[in-house]
Amino acid sequence: MTDLDTFRADTRAWLEENCPPSMREPVRSEKDAVWGGRDQSMLSPDQKAWMDRMAARGWTVPDWPKEYGGGGLSAAETKILREEIARLRCRNPLNSFGISMLGPALLKYGSEAQKLEHLPKIARGEIRWCQGYSEPNAGSDLAGLQAWAEDAGDHFVVNGQKVWTSYADKADWIFCLVRTSKKSKQGGISFVLFNMASEGVSTKPILLISGYSPFCETFFDNVKVPKENLVHELNKGWDVAKYLLGHEREMISGMGLGGTGGNPLIEGAIATIGLDADGRLADPLLRAQIATFEVRARAFTAMSERFIDELKAGRAHPAQPSTMKYYGTELNKARHELIMATRGSDALEWESEASRGGAAARQWLRTKANSIEGGTSEVQLNIIAKRILELPS
Amino acid sequence: MPLFLNDEQAMLRDTTKDFVAEAAPVSHLRSLRDSNDPTGFSRDLWKQFAEMGFTGILVPEDAGGLGLGHVEAGIVLEEIGRNLSPSPFLTTAVAAVEALKGTAHAARWYPGIVAGETVAALAIDEGAKHRTDIVMTATRSGNGFTLSGAKQFVTHGHVADLLIVAARTGGAASEQDGVTLFAVEKDAAGLTASPERLADSSIAARVTFDNVQVDADAVIGEVDGGWAPLNRLLSAGRTGASAELLGVGGGAMDMTVGYLKERKQFGVAIGSFQALQHRAAHLYAEMEVARAAVLKAAQLLDTGDDRADGAVSVAKAMTGLATTLAVQEGIQMHGGIGMTDEYDIGFYMKRARVLAEMFGDANFHADLLARKSGY
Numbered sequence: 001m002t003d004l005d006t007f008r009a010d011t012r013a014w015l016e017e018n019c020p021p022s023m024r025e026p027v028r029s030e031k032d033a034v035w036g037g038r039d040q041s042m043l044s045p046d047q048k049a050w051m052d053r054m055a056a057r058g059w060t061v062p063d064w065p066k067e068y069g070g071g072g073l074s075a076a077e078t079k080i081l082r083e084e085i086a087r088l089r090c091r092n093p094l095n096s097f098g099i100s101m102l103g104p105a106l107l108k109y110g111s112e113a114q115k116l117e118h119l120p121k122i123a124r125g126e127i128r129w130c131q132g133y134s135e136p137n138a139g140s141d142l143a144g145l146q147a148w149a150e151d152a153g154d155h156f157v158v159n160g161q162k163v164w165t166s167y168a169d170k171a172d173w174i175f176c177l178v179r180t181s182k183k184s185k186q187g188g189i190s191f192v193l194f195n196m197a198s199e200g201v202s203t204k205p206i207l208l209i210s211g212y213s214p215f216c217e218t219f220f221d222n223v224k225v226p227k228e229n230l231v232h233e234l235n236k237g238w239d240v241a242k243y244l245l246g247h248e249r250e251m252i253s254g255m256g257l258g259g260t261g262g263n264p265l266i267e268g269a270i271a272t273i274g275l276d277a278d279g280r281l282a283d284p285l286l287r288a289q290i291a292t293f294e295v296r297a298r299a300f301t302a303m304s305e306r307f308i309d310e311l312k313a314g315r316a317h318p319a320q321p322s323t324m325k326y327y328g329t330e331l332n333k334a335r336h337e338l339i340m341a342t343r344g345s346d347a348l349e350w351e352s353e354a355s356r357g358g359a360a361a362r363q364w365l366r367t368k369a370n371s372i373e374g375g376t377s378e379v380q381l382n383i384i385a386k387r388i389l390e391l392p393s
Numbered sequence: 394m395p396l397f398l399n400d401e402q403a404m405l406r407d408t409t410k411d412f413v414a415e416a417a418p419v420s421h422l423r424s425l426r427d428s429n430d431p432t433g434f435s436r437d438l439w440k441q442f443a444e445m446g447f448t449g450i451l452v453p454e455d456a457g458g459l460g461l462g463h464v465e466a467g468i469v470l471e472e473i474g475r476n477l478s479p480s481p482f483l484t485t486a487v488a489a490v491e492a493l494k495g496t497a498h499a500a501r502w503y504p505g506i507v508a509g510e511t512v513a514a515l516a517i518d519e520g521a522k523h524r525t526d527i528v529m530t531a532t533r534s535g536n537g538f539t540l541s542g543a544k545q546f547v548t549h550g551h552v553a554d555l556l557i558v559a560a561r562t563g564g565a566a567s568e569q570d571g572v573t574l575f576a577v578e579k580d581a582a583g584l585t586a587s588p589e590r591l592a593d594s595s596i597a598a599r600v601t602f603d604n605v606q607v608d609a610d611a612v613i614g615e616v617d618g619g620w621a622p623l624n625r626l627l628s629a630g631r632t633g634a635s636a637e638l639l640g641v642g643g644g645a646m647d648m649t650v651g652y653l654k655e656r657k658q659f660g661v662a663i664g665s666f667q668a669l670q671h672r673a674a675h676l677y678a679e680m681e682v683a684r685a686a687v688l689k690a691a692q693l694l695d696t697g698d699d700r701a702d703g704a705v706s707v708a709k710a711m712t713g714l715a716t717t718l719a720v721q722e723g724i725q726m727h728g729g730i731g732m733t734d735e736y737d738i739g740f741y742m743k744r745a746r747v748l749a750e751m752f753g754d755a756n757f758h759a760d761l762l763a764r765k766s767g768y
Contacts, residue, residue, distance in 0.1 A: 075395075076395075079395075263766070266766055266767075266768055269768060270767070270768055275768065279764070279767070279768075280763070280764075280768065281763075281768045287763060287768065288756070288759070290763070290768070291759035291760060291762060291763040292710075292714075292755070292756075292759050294759070294762060294763070294766070295706075295707055295710040295711055295714065295755065295758070295759050295762065296682070296711065296714075298686070298703075298704075298707045298762075299682045299683060299685065299686035299707050299708075299711040300682055302396065302682075302685040302686045302688070302689035302704075302707070303681060303682045303685035303686075305396045305685070305689070306396040306397060306684075306685040306688065306689075307685075309395035309396045309397055310395075310397055312395075313395060313397070315397065323677070323678045323681055326674075326675075326678055327678045327681075327682060378671065380674075381670065381671040381674040381675060382667070382670065382671075382674075384674035384677055384678065385670035385671065385673060385674040386670075388674075388677060389650050389670075389673055389674065389677060390654075391650070391653060391654065391662075391664040391665065391669075391670050391673065392654060392661075392662045392664050392665045393665060
């Protein structure tokens with residue numbers, strides 16, 4: 001056996017022993033997902049155990065260096081771990097913007113002190129982060145942001161408003177884009193970190209069409225931010241912001257994969273519509289739509305594997321996250337349209353127990369934001385056209 | 394194994410890219426068509442493929458080949474697709490070689506294939522749409538079998554030295570048991586191959602078997618057990634056709650993006666218009682997804698993974714969808730000039746249609762995947 005074969009066997013055995021059976025069931029609602037943070041009172045014992053066991057091995061962030069709480073695994077080992085997790089259908093032990101967005105940016109741009117302070121807490125799920133990017137007048141035109149950070153000696157004083165801040169009301173800290181110069185649009189932006197418990201921070205959840213409030217308006221009223229919390233150089237936050245956006249898009253594109261454990265589209269279709277005598281879905285037109293969708297979904301799974309492999313090997317095109325984000329989110333919207341179509345009026349119930357509180361309908365509505373958040377599909381197409389196809393302006 | 398080409402494979406791609414673009418660009422296809430060439434491909438080019446080692450790419454080393462895999466075969470096919478190079482490579486060096494692998498026929502046919510002298514054709518399809526049903530019969534007679542029936546869409550069938558024929562020795566039309574695969578030589582009595590030129594200028598034969606007598610040793614593998622070699626043939630053919638489609642779609646896309654940068658209207662390059670940029674970018678995304686699907690299928694076939702069959706269907710369906718989009722957008726974005734015979738983009742559309750149909754179209758494979766998923 002090669003070293004990698006041994007690693008695979010050991011990993012499989014460890015996961016089988018340590019992943020509680022309930023953590024191998026599909027994630028069915030928002031509260032099934034573990035986000036970590038200071039307040040972990042809502043976690044079930046299994047959720048907590050699964051997160052803590054994975055974190056203890058550094059496997060919530062398998063390819064981060066060990067000194068920052070990671071597993072220190074090579075690209076090949078990380079891939080094997082991922083495959084074995086998928087094989088056992090284990091849930092993600094820890095959903096975290098710290099892992100998917102801030103962490104990679106700090107690893108590249110953070111000071112040693114910042115890495116040592118923040119990364120291990122992210123890896124262990126102790127601190128939950130939110131992202132302060134969009135503003136009421138800076139959406140697709142993100143660099144037009146206005147939240148102002150005034151230099152006050154050893155700290156900044158931040159004033160302004162963010163919007164579409166995911167889970168701001170539940171987050172412990174924020175990574176935030178602020179304006180530190182008015183001389184240049186992109187060249188006047190800085191990237192800062194601060195505690196959401198700071199005086200002057202307030203949040204207001206936004207009620208969405210799904211009936212949920214995953215996003216907030218976030219207000220800063222004379223918030224003191226120590227200068228040691230500036231990441232990278234002053235007025236160079238746009239570099240950090242763009243790098244982080246690539247990781248955000250990668251994360252959002254993961255929605256195109258449809259999660260681990262079973263295939264809710266196919267299972268739901270069979271349960272609701274039934275099979276004919278030949279074993280085919282009894283609605284031939286829906287069957288054809290699902291089958292064609294599944295071709296794209298499975299091809300996109302291969303695309304994701306390829307993208308991650310290329311990324312780890314440092315050979316992905318820097319604009320390729322835009323391709324992933326565009327395709328993955330459009331796919332996810334299509335998936336939920338089909339889920340609604342296959343389940344018919346059962347899926348329309350908004351509150352009933354049978355519908356688990358309208359889970360399918362609310363998820364369907366939630367996916368409509370996929371192609372807007374993190375840069376709209378149209379912004380991604382612009383990026384592909386300009387940076388990959390090199391079409392003229 | 395990472396899902397990208399390793400260093401040796403990347404080197405093969407670079408060599409192949411240069412070679413095929415030089416030896417058989419689209420103008421080569423055009424001249425064969427314009428001269429109404431009765432063979433449908435250049436035998437000189439087939440010899441050159443042998444000199445490059447391409448013909449033996451899937452032939453084991455101890456049989457004189459390179460002993461490489463479907464990933465490498467796909468690299469060659471993608472360049473064939475990109476240049477629309479007419480070649481018996483897919484039927485002969487990929488599908489036939491895989492069907493014969495590990496059988497007594499390998500020793501008989503591999504040397505000629507590796508040398509670029511032998512051409513093989515696949516007599517599988519019996520109707521206008523590819524299906525896995527086999528109706529054509531092979532009945533025992535004397536020391537062998539009598540073949541009766543008809544096949545169509547037999548690419549290169551009119552010039553092939555070897556026909557690989559699927560026939561039924563038992564069971565019902567849709568059953569896998571009872572299929573037997575035969576190696577039939579071109580001069581067999583009662584065998585008629587009528588060449589038909591297709592829309593893309595390639596030539597496929599309608600082949601009739603009028604009580605064709607073959608010896609028992611014409612059987613590839615086991616009597617009634619032809620499904621195994623047939624499935625090897627189909628998996629290799631489908632993956633290969635997917636790689637070729639990727640090349641056709643990629644070639645059409647590159648040509649179209651190039652045109653968007655050159656063509657001026659209203660005083661600016663039309664590629665500066667967002668309406669066209671978004672369509673080109675969407676096409677790029679579809680082609681990238683298709684590319685990943687093809688490499689995945691080839692890798693799984695090469696490692697003998699039991700998920701390979703599903704991945705092959707995903708690849709064939711996805712390249713069918715993506716390349717169909719590429720050639721349609723290609724003509725539309727070229728505008729009027731795209732409709733002219735003088736311009737090459739139309740050749741891409743025609744080739745894509747033929748390859749999309751070959752070994753099952755996107756609907757065929759989506760249906761296959763659905764059945765495997767239990768719906």
